[in-house]
Amino acid sequence: MRAFTASVQEVFREAAARWTLIAYFALSSLFILIFACAVNLDIVNGALAGAKLFGHSVDLGHRLTVDHLVLGFESGFSGFLYFLGTFLALFATAHLVPRLQEKGTIDLYLSRPVGRVPLLLSRYAGGLLLAAANLVYLIGAMWLIVVWKTRVLHPRFLLSGLVILFTFAALLAFAFLVGVVTSSTGVSLMATYALFFFGAALATHDRIAAAVSTELSARIIQGLYWALPKTAELLQATVALVAGEEAPERLARFDALGVYGSTAAFAIAALALASWLFSRKDF
Amino acid sequence: MAIPIEAQGLRKVYRSRWRGRSVAALDGLDLRVEPGEVFGLLGPNGAGKTTTVKILLGLTHPSAGEARLFGRPSSDPESRRRVGYLPEGHRFPGYLTARQTLSIFGRMSGMDRAALDRRAPALLERVRLSDWADVRVKKFSKGMTQRLGLAAALVHDPDVLLLDEPTDGVDPVGRREIRDLLQEEAARGKAILLNSHLLSEIERMCSRVAVLRAGRLAAEGSIEELTAGGSRYRLVASGVDERLLAAFRETGATIERVNGHFDLTARDVDHVNALVDRLRAGGGKLQELSPVRSSLEDVFVGLVRAGSGRGEGGVPA
Numbered sequence: 001m002r003a004f005t006a007s008v009q010e011v012f013r014e015a016a017a018r019w020t021l022i023a024y025f026a027l028s029s030l031f032i033l034i035f036a037c038a039v040n041l042d043i044v045n046g047a048l049a050g051a052k053l054f055g056h057s058v059d060l061g062h063r064l065t066v067d068h069l070v071l072g073f074e075s076g077f078s079g080f081l082y083f084l085g086t087f088l089a090l091f092a093t094a095h096l097v098p099r100l101q102e103k104g105t106i107d108l109y110l111s112r113p114v115g116r117v118p119l120l121l122s123r124y125a126g127g128l129l130l131a132a133a134n135l136v137y138l139i140g141a142m143w144l145i146v147v148w149k150t151r152v153l154h155p156r157f158l159l160s161g162l163v164i165l166f167t168f169a170a171l172l173a174f175a176f177l178v179g180v181v182t183s184s185t186g187v188s189l190m191a192t193y194a195l196f197f198f199g200a201a202l203a204t205h206d207r208i209a210a211a212v213s214t215e216l217s218a219r220i221i222q223g224l225y226w227a228l229p230k231t232a233e234l235l236q237a238t239v240a241l242v243a244g245e246e247a248p249e250r251l252a253r254f255d256a257l258g259v260y261g262s263t264a265a266f267a268i269a270a271l272a273l274a275s276w277l278f279s280r281k282d283f
Numbered sequence: 284m285a286i287p288i289e290a291q292g293l294r295k296v297y298r299s300r301w302r303g304r305s306v307a308a309l310d311g312l313d314l315r316v317e318p319g320e321v322f323g324l325l326g327p328n329g330a331g332k333t334t335t336v337k338i339l340l341g342l343t344h345p346s347a348g349e350a351r352l353f354g355r356p357s358s359d360p361e362s363r364r365r366v367g368y369l370p371e372g373h374r375f376p377g378y379l380t381a382r383q384t385l386s387i388f389g390r391m392s393g394m395d396r397a398a399l400d401r402r403a404p405a406l407l408e409r410v411r412l413s414d415w416a417d418v419r420v421k422k423f424s425k426g427m428t429q430r431l432g433l434a435a436a437l438v439h440d441p442d443v444l445l446l447d448e449p450t451d452g453v454d455p456v457g458r459r460e461i462r463d464l465l466q467e468e469a470a471r472g473k474a475i476l477l478n479s480h481l482l483s484e485i486e487r488m489c490s491r492v493a494v495l496r497a498g499r500l501a502a503e504g505s506i507e508e509l510t511a512g513g514s515r516y517r518l519v520a521s522g523v524d525e526r527l528l529a530a531f532r533e534t535g536a537t538i539e540r541v542n543g544h545f546d547l548t549a550r551d552v553d554h555v556n557a558l559v560d561r562l563r564a565g566g567g568k569l570q571e572l573s574p575v576r577s578s579l580e581d582v583f584v585g586l587v588r589a590g591s592g593r594g595e596g597g598v599p600a
Contacts, residue, residue, distance in 0.1 A: 002390050002391075002393055002394070002395070003390065003391045003392075003393065005390075006386075006387055006390035006391050007391070009387075010376075010387055013378070013379070013383075014376060014378065017376075017378030017379075018378065102374065103372070103374075104370065104372045104373050104374035105373075105374050105376075106342075107337075107340075107342060107368065107370040107373065108368075108370065108373055108374075108375065108388065108435070109391065110340065110341065110342050111340045111342070111363060111366065111368035111370070111445075112363060112388065112391040112392050113360045113361055113362075113363045113364040113391075113392060113393060114360055114391055115360045116360075280344070282337075282342070282343040282344060283337065283342045283343065
C-alpha cells in the first residue's frame with residue numbers, strides 16, 4: 001500500500017513539477033474568470049429583469065424565470081464542460097505510461113518489490129485523481145459563480161462531473177493501452193482523441209449500417225458501436241443528468257444501462273489488456 | 284539460509300518481430316553469489332551481462348531456466364524486497380530533490396516515513412550529498428547522480444546489491460569512496476553483483492569473477508585463480524643453446540627467447556623440475572625461474588578472442 005500511495009503521489013508531484021498541473025488549473029481558472037465576468041444578471045425581487053452576456057443584452061422572452069434560466073444554462077454548459085474537462089484531463093495524463101517506460105526510469109521502479117500491475121494501476125489511479133481534482137475545481141467554481149450571481153441552488157450541475165470523470169476513465173484506460181504498446185505520449189493522445197470522435201460518430205450507427213453495401217460491413221459497424229465508448233451518448237447523459245425532469249425528451253431517452261455498461265466494459269477490457277501486456281513486456 | 288543470487292540454465296532468446304530472426308543473448312548460464320561476496324560479471328558488449336541482471340530483477344523474462352533471489356523466483360516481486368539495484372544510465376525524475384528521491388524509492392521498497400527520516404540523512408552523508416539534499420536532481424553532475432543512485436539502491440538496507448557500472452562518471456576520489464563503501468557492505472555480509480567494464484575496478488573489488496562470452500560462461504573463479512599463469516614461467520639462464528631448446532621442445536614444453544629471458548610453458552611442476560634437471564645436465568646455469576601471473580585484462584582479452592568466431596552480441600538461436 002505504501003508503494004501504491006508513493007506512486008500516486010509521484011503522479012501529482014510530476015504533474016506539478018512539469019507545469020502540467022499548473023497549466024491544467026490555470027486554464028480552468030481562466031475559463032472560470034471569463035465566465036464570472038461575462039455573465040451579468042439583473043434580478044429584481046427574485047425575478048429576472050434582464051441578462052447580459054459579454055456586455056450584450058440577451059432577449060429572455062416573457063415567461064423565462066431565473067430558475068429556468070439557470071437550469072438551461074447549467075445543462076447546456078455541462079455539455080461544454082464535458083469536452084473541456086475530458087480534453088484537458090487527457091492532455092495532462094497521457095504521458096503517464098510512456099514516461100514510466102523510458103529507459104533508465106522503468107528499471108528504477110520495477111527493481112522495487114512492486115508488482116507490474118499494481119504499478120500500472122497506481123499510475124491510472126493517480127491520473128484519475130488528478131482529473132477528479134480539476135473537475136471538482138472547475139465545476140465547483142462555476143456552480144459557486146452561478147449561485148453568487150443568481151442565488152439559485154441547483155446541485156444537479158455538480159453531478160455532471162461524475163459522468164465526465166466516467167468518460168475520462170474509459171478514455172484514459174485506452175490511452176494507457178496505447179502507451180504500453182507504443183511508449184509514445186503523442187501517439188497515445190492522437191489515438192485517444194480519435195477514439196473519442198469515432199465513438200461519437202458511431203452514435204449514428206443505425207444510419208451508417210443502413211447506408212453500407214454489405215451485411216458484413218453493417219455488422220462491423222454495429223459491433224464497433226457496442227464495443228467502443230459511447231462518447232456522444234455520454235454527452236447526452238451529462239446534459240440530461242443536469243436538466244433532470246426539464247430535459248427535452250430526445251436527450252432524456254437513451255439506453256442508460258447499455259451506454260454506461262458497454263463503456264465500462266470497454267474501460268475494463270482496455271485496462272486489463274494494458275496490464276497484461278505491461279506484465280509480459282521485457283525492459 | 285537461502286542463496287542470495289542464483290541462476291540455473293538461464294536462457295534468453297530475443298526474436299525479431301518482423302523478420303522472424305532470433306538471437307540468444309543468454310545460453311544456459313549458471314550463476315551463484317554467496318553472502319559477503321563481491322562477484323564481478325565481465326564480458327564484451329552483448330555478452331549477456333545486462334540481460335542476466337535484468338532477468339534476476341524480473342525486468343526481462345527468461346526464455347528458459349530459473350533465476351532466484353533468496354530462493355524466490357525473480358518473477359515474484361517479493362524477491363526484490365531485499366535487493367538494491369543501480370542500473371546503468373539510470374534517470375531519476377529531474378524534478379525530485381535528492382531527499383525526495385530517497386523518500387519515493389524507499390517507500391516503494393516498503394519503508395515507513397520514520398525509518399526514512401533516520402536513514403536518508405545518514406546515507407546522503409555517506410555518499411557526500413548532504414549539502415545537495417534539497418537540490419533538484421536535474422542540477423546534479425553525472426558523478427553526483429551516480430552517487431545518488433547508489434544511495435537509492437542502499438536506502439532500504441538491502442542484503443543484495445546489483446550494480447551496473449557503479450563508478451561510471453565518478454572522479455577518482457569518489458571511485459575510491461564507492462569501492463570502500465561496497466567493501467564495507469560486503470563485510471556486513473551483503474552479496475554484491477558488480478557489472479563493469481573497468482577491469483581494474485573489478486580486480487580491486489571482487490572476490491570472484493565470471494566472464495561471459497556470447498551468452499555463455501567462458502570462465503569463473505577468484506581473481507587469483509583466473510590470473511594465475513598456470514604453467515607459464517619466466518626463465519633466466521646461461522649456457523642455453525639451440526640443441527637444449529630442441530631437447531626441451533621434444534618433452535612437450537614450449538620455450539621462446541624474449542628480451543634476454545625465456546618464456547617457458549610446461550605441463551606441470553614435475554615437468555618444470557625435469558626441464559631444470561635437463562638444463563643443468565646440459566651445462567646450463569639457472570639464474571631465475573618464476574611463475575608468470577597474467578593481469579585480469581590479459582585473461583579477459585584472451586577469453587574474448589578465443590571465442591571471437593562466435594561474434595559479438597549473442598548467437599543466432
